[in-house]
Amino acid sequence: MARRALALGVLALLALLGLGAAAEAPKVEVYARSRAEEGKENILHCFVTGFHPPKIDIQLLKNGVPMPDVKYGDLSFNDKWQFQRLVYAPFIPTREDIFSCRVEHSTMPKPSDYRWEPDF
Secondary structure, eight states, X not given: OHHHXXXXXXXXXXXXXXXXXXXXXXXXXXXXXXXXXXXXXXXXXXXEEEESSSOEEEEEEETTEEOSSOEEOOOEEOTTSOEEEEEEEEEOOOSSOOEEEEEEETTSSSOEEEEOOOXX
């Protein structure tokens, strides 16, 4: 009986922590795995963290079009009990192309695009 009450208390606490985070939009970082060189294959990463509830749509885009071969890391949570996810795909950076990560979540009024800024 005491175990059940403790379990219910923990679940209630987690729910309350999640509700507090619900007002915050996810934090998004877009970066290349290694230092980008024009014309050389690399991996584009989009790391999204600090969101609740866990339902989220994340897309990697090249010139506004979904990229092929996108991989989705496991949905996990951080030390504040907020969710996080890594999405990545191989790409070849060029000066002409625009690479970005589109994120759609219930805490956002509309989907947002986060552009990768090359350093070459």
